[in-house]
Amino acid sequence: MTIGKKTVPTPIAVSFWLWVVVAVLLVITGIITATSPAEQAAATSLKLPVPTEVMTISSGIGSIIGAALHVLFAWFMVQGRNWARVVLTIFGVLSVLGSIASIFVGSILAIVVVIVTIGAVVEMYLPAARAHFSRPVR
Template sequence: MATTAGTKTAPTPIVISFWLWVVSAVLSVISGVTAAMSAGTVAEAAAEQSASGGVLSSSVLLISTAVGAFIVGALHVLFAFFMLRGRNWARIVLTVVGILSVLGSITGLIALNPLSFIFVIVTVVAIVQMYVPAAREYFAANKR
């Protein structure tokens, strides 16, 4: 998938990064929905809400977590499209979000969660691909 930004076609590292961000978004959604569906998480959150006087049904928690995961995944893809078009601000946003996501995956890495390993590798490679020389030239050529 090659796209143009202005008059320049996106180089291969940017296209690779774009698709890795899409994969990262999908993995993030899968991880969020899986975490929401785990019985322990739902039970702990419901018990915590009950103890504090609030009422929270497990289905509300599941739905809100799943919707949140889809929104975050959609934002990843949206920013990736802007990055593919040569917008440097989108590259910066994806870098910050990617680093924070990797830091947030530390517990999954410690627990030897294979999904966390794949997510971290995909995210780190997506970030690196946005900063290789060909990518830097692409963003410099598309400055507005």
């Protein structure tokens, strides 16, 4: 992967594409969760003042916004911005912690999200990747 005239180290390129996969999986997970009958029944039983359809749509939109942020920060990470690597690490930790309950329930999708997220974070901190962040950014 190249940006302008610079070649991006392989671990950074791999991490970028893993973050893109995580973003796609988060959208899929958000849509599945929002449209699941159990989620809609829970919203109805709570007697929330918001219609179920509004909750479903807002959940889907929230998933898309979250995925877009993942990709945006991954792009900044590819450009050598260390702060983006830190933000993605925080996203990764929160994602893994938030998926613990789903993993224990046996959600295959949650397990895949966690594995891909851990891979993306690890790739950002490999020795070849560290040099990418120590370079001055134009």
